[in-house]
Amino acid sequence: MMDVAAYAAPSAGAPLEKSTITRRDVGEHDVLIDIEFAGICHSDIHTVRNEWGAQQYPLTPGHEIVGRVTEVGSGVSRHQVGDLVGVGCMVNSCQECAACEEGLEQYCLAGNIGTYGAVDKDGTITQGGYSTHVVVDEKFVVRVPESLDEAAVTPLLCAGITLYSPLRHWGVTEGTKVAIIGMGGLGHVGVKIASAMGAEVTVLSHSDKKREDAATFGAQHYVNTTDEDEMKALAGTFDLIINTVSVNLPMADYLALLRYDGTLVELGAPSKPLEVPAFALIPARKALAGSCIGGIAETQEMLDFCAEHDITAEIELIDADRINEAYDRVVASDVRYRFVIDAKTF
């Protein structure tokens, strides 16, 4: 066992503070990662503020992790000491159910083991990436392309795969009309990936502030969702709408923007239920779907795709003592576009 520096929430909603956590010994199939960077996802905030239900505290969040392998177990074949690697939102799954066999570990029938706040196979509660080191089963560790900036690639481990997976699943290709609601951490990476896939991308943002950035990321169109006339003009337009907003939106207003047979994929996870009138779906055979991160093989595919298209996140690199301030700025949509913590400062 190894005690390592970390940041943890001592109780629900309390500010995160400097702390020490224990990592397990490196097992036969484990790798020890010297963490270099950890991203701040809005899910970290929902979790430590108990918006998704009670947690066990103290809790160290963080599921966008990039670092170097410093030790491997005797049975490890996928990674070597010195490799640049990443860990996302899962650190294990049953590895034998139908979903796992299909490479959909995120939908493991026994429940995937989340990178933090989940019961691990040894009965301990997993602790996330806001720390200096982590020990992870090699199957849940992906290769990070050396060509990409290490800090800026970090958010791809959650934000990148969460957008890449539904864009692929719903067959986005040259000319597909895609709208992305909310251009935050997830949304801005989604704009870049969808546009690299050849889609015609529209950003639906709740202010005018991000208009110029959206064009830089590859969006052809930008609509301020507070402009009712512009929203009405989009009725029946999109093949696919991806909602990344962290609060409840009037779903019917957005479903109205789908063409017949279109799909709205809900990624944002507000604590209150979504309200969807039946007649927002029925008349044009519209679908409302959800999607959760992506499988491990698909995460590797996404990183390789991003390397090929030179895609990383736009980040603000911070020291660990600014995590609490960063949380408030994320909630206020005041981040351009993802905070990444320098792990040397934990």
Ligand code: NAP
């Ligand atoms: P984020 O950086 O805070 O981005 C959310 C965006 O939503 C904001 O940038 C803002 O975009 C928009 N927004 C925020 N408050 C709003 C309001 N009051 N009204 C209208 N729009 C508002 O968060 P994130 O890290 O991208 O995560 C987004 C959501 O996805 C969170 O709920 C998170 O838990 C969830 N998530 C889901 C998965 C999954 O697998 N499904 C994975 C990761 C995260 P504009 O300024 O452009 O309007």
Ligand code: ZN
């Ligand atoms: Zn996340």
